[in-house]
Amino acid sequence: MKKRPLVLAAEDDEDDFLLLSDAIREARPDVQMEWVKNGEELLEFLERKETPDLVFLDLNMPRKDGRESLKELRSAEKYPAVPIVILTNSSMNEDVLKACRFGANIFYANPAIIPSSSAR
Numbered sequence: 750m751k752k753r754p755l756v757l758a759a760e761d762d763e764d765d766f767l768l769l770s771d772a773i774r775e776a777r778p779d780v781q782m783e784w785v786k787n788g789e790e791l792l793e794f795l796e797r798k799e800t801p802d803l804v805f806l807d808l809n810m811p812r813k814d815g816r817e818s819l820k821e822l823r824s825a826e827k828y829p830a831v832p833i834v835i836l837t838n839s840s841m842n843e844d845v846l847k848a849c850r851f852g853a854n855i856f857y858a859n860p861a862i863i864p865s866s867s868a869r
Contacts, residue, residue: 753781757801759791759818760784760836761810765859769805769836788813792821800831806853808837808844816847823852 756773760766770782783801785791787810795801804822808815815835822828832854837844840858848856 753779754803755781755783755799755801756803756805757783757785757791757794758805758836759786759788759810759815760805760807761786762807765807765836787811788815788818788821791818795822795828800828802831804831804833805836806833808835808839808848816844816851819848819851819853 754777758766758769760769766784770784773780773782783794783798785794789812791804791806792813806815806819810818815837819833819835822831822833829852833852834855834857835844835848835853836857836859838859845856
């Protein structure tokens with residue numbers, strides 16, 4: 750049996766996670782979605798579970814933010830090839846530059862409103 754792709758979202762806002770999860774599942778119903786609410790939970794998840802195929806990472810989270818988490822992920826030998834997408838409300842140039850410098854694959858600043866597929 751083929752392994753389902755694992756996507757891990759590190760996002761402190763449940764509504765944002767649900768929007769992301771719904772969009773991904775609409776495009777790829779076979780994806781297994783996992784959710785953690787901060788950088789500490791992200792690193793704990795990665796130590797306990799299998800390595801995800803893709804990580805969505807919010808920059809602004811409590812306890813350990815996405816910037817710190819990204820640096821730790823990219824410095825760990827175990828996760829250098831995992832694609833990391835920064836998905837955040839910040840569009841500050843400094844955040845974009847740091848995310849790229851720390852090893853993010855994509856930086857995406859959330860629009861204020863994400864239209865549903867039925868509205869397109």
